[in-house]
Amino acid sequence: LPDRQPKQPSAGTRPRGSVFNFDATALVAPNKTKAQEEISGSLHVSVRVRPLLPREREHKDAVDITENTIGLLGKDYQFDEVLDSRDPNKANWVSQEDVFRRVGKSLVNVCLRGVTCCIFAYGHTGTGKTHTMLGDTDATESSFRGGASMIPKGWGLLPRVIRDLLSELNTRKSNDSCEQSCTVSFLEVYNDRLRDLLVPPSTGVRRPSEGKVGAESRGVDIRMHPKLGVYVTQLTESKVSSPADVLELIQFGNRMRSVASTSMNSRSSRSHTVFTFKYEQRHQDGTTRMGQAQLVDLAGREQET
Numbered sequence: 001l002p003d004r005q006p007k008q009p010s011a012g013t014r015p016r017g018s019v020f021n022f023d024a025t026a027l028v029a030p031n032k033t034k035a036q037e038e039i040s041g042s043l044h045v046s047v048r049v050r051p052l053l054p055r056e057r058e059h060k061d062a063v064d065i066t067e068n069t070i071g072l073l074g075k076d077y078q079f080d081e082v083l084d085s086r087d088p089n090k091a092n093w094v095s096q097e098d099v100f101r102r103v104g105k106s107l108v109n110v111c112l113r114g115v116t117c118c119i120f121a122y123g124h125t126g127t128g129k130t131h132t133m134l135g136d137t138d139a140t141e142s143s144f145r146g147g148a149s150m151i152p153k154g155w156g157l158l159p160r161v162i163r164d165l166l167s168e169l170n171t172r173k174s175n176d177s178c179e180q181s182c183t184v185s186f187l188e189v190y191n192d193r194l195r196d197l198l199v200p201p202s203t204g205v206r207r208p209s210e211g212k213v214g215a216e217s218r219g220v221d222i223r224m225h226p227k228l229g230v231y232v233t234q235l236t237e238s239k240v241s242s243p244a245d246v247l248e249l250i251q252f253g254n255r256m257r258s259v260a261s262t263s264m265n266s267r268s269s270r271s272h273t274v275f276t277f278k279y280e281q282r283h284q285d286g287t288t289r290m291g292q293a294q295l296v297d298l299a300g301r302e303q304e305t
Contacts, residue, residue, distance in 0.1 A: 026122045026123055027046040027048065027099075027103050027121055027132065027157075028043055028044070028045050028046075028120050028122070029044045029104075029106060029107055029117075029118075044080045044103075044106070045080045045081075046079065046080060046081040046082070046103050047070060047079050047081070047082050048083040048085055048094065048099065048128065048132055049063055049065065049070075049082070049083070049084055049085060050085055050127060050128040050131075051086045051087065052086070053126075061086070063086075065084050068080060068082050069082065070082055081103075083099060083102065085128075095153070096153060096154060096156060097153070099132060100157055100160040100161070103157065104119065104157045104161045104164075105164070107293055108161055108168070108293075111165060111277075111292070111293040112165070112168055112291065114289045116291070116292040116293075116294075117292075117293055118293070118294040118295070118296065119133075119157060119161075119294075119295050119296070120294075120296035120297075120298060121296070121298060123298075125300030129297055129298065129300065130156075131156060133157050133158055133297040134158055134159075134297065135156030135158075136152065136154030136155065136156075137155065137156075137158075137159055137251050137254065157295060158250060158275055158295045159243075159246075159247055159250060161293065161295065162184075162243060162247075162277055163246075165277060166182065166240070167243065169182065169279055170241075170242075172281065173281065176281075176284075177284060178281045178282055179281070180279065180280070180282075181239065181279065182239065182241065182277070183237040183238060183240065184237070184238055184240055184246055184249055184275065184276065184277050184278075185198065185235050185236060185274075185276045186249065186250070186253035186275050186276075187220070187235060187273065187276070188256075188257055188271045188272070189271060189272040189273075190272075194220045194221060194232065195256075196220050196234070197253035197256045197257060197273070198236040198249060198252065200252075200256070220233055220234050220235050221234075237278070246277075253275075257271060257273060270299055271299055272296065272297070272298050272299050273296070273297045274295075275294065276293070276294045277293045277294075278290070279291050279292075
């Protein structure tokens with residue numbers, strides 16, 4: 001959201017107010033109201049407000065939420081959607097499952113149509129971006145094989161989106177008898193350097209399904225192709241066939257991620273990560289459908305003074 005002086009919203013508009021330093025995470029995703037119509041150029045901006053931390057409860061909650069409007073310091077800011085996760089005892093409380101249903105499901109539907117789409121989380125340090133995108137991914141393979149009731153409550157958008165995507169793709173593969181290829185990559189941007197999170201360092205960490213320790217992470221870099229556009233060189237694209245395969249790679253890449261402590265968050269992610277899922281289905285009539293979904297967890301903004 002570009003910096004701009006906040007103003008009173010008029011009916012049917014969403015002003016792009018200045019970047020807010022309150023406890024909320026902004027999620028930008030495909031516009032779900034247009035997911036079944038015109039997709040190109042559509043954005044849907046959701047703001048999720050987290051509960052107060054113990055050290056913050058001595059202060060008054062300055063955020064006032066009314067439908068898709070946030071009131072802050074006498075000013076109103078209107079968005080496509082506001083997700084209130086402050087009080088689980090209230091009827092309008094938004095859980096991890098609710099975030100997926102209201103934000104992530106539209107990305108699944110759009111990607112299955114063969115469209116490249118993206119969700120990225122932006123916000124101040126400690127506002128819950130990584131919790132919203134990743135959540136608690138310490139789950140077993142059986143959780144991925146079970147039904148909806150088996151999904152851990154703590155899972156964030158990434159594992160839920162990938163689970164739905166692969167489940168639907170595998171169903172279509174069986175029904176249409178088509179050939180299918182799915183790959184994932186996990187990239188980190190830290191201190192202006194790129195790092196492949198699916199390649200283990202020389203510290204003895206083992207990559208899933210490999211019997212030996214890998215070499216030092218090879219260098220990756222950004223390049224521009226005249227036809228393909230921007231791409232990253234030497235980035236690992238691991239083939240996957242089940243949601244459990246993806247969860248294993250998510251857990252591994254998350255352990256490789258650069259994490260540092262700040263005075264605002266004792267365990268704060270200090271890097272941007274880009275998780276990319278690609279699929280290609282080749283049908284018997286010669287047609288091919290390809291899609292791509294990217295889920296981006298941006299590093300937190302931090303202004304402690």
